[in-house]
Amino acid sequence: MSGLFEFECLAERLKNYVESQGLKPETFFILERVLIQGEMPRGDT
Numbered sequence: 001m002s003g004l005f006e007f008e009c010l011a012e013r014l015k016n017y018v019e020s021q022g023l024k025p026e027t028f029f030i031l032e033r034v035l036i037q038g039e040m041p042r043g044d045t
Contacts, residue, residue: 010035 011032018028034040 007035 014031014035015028018025018031030040033044
């Protein structure tokens with residue numbers, strides 16, 4: 001269960017989610033940055 005929150009596993013799961021939902025590939029990079037930094041200024045999107 002602790003493996004679910006390891007960064008590499010979490011990032012891969014996030015990427016799979018974005019692909020499975022048919023979202024634009026750029027969505028993954030936005031979500032990954034928010035995961036790492038905790039926020040993203042509106043102008044950076």
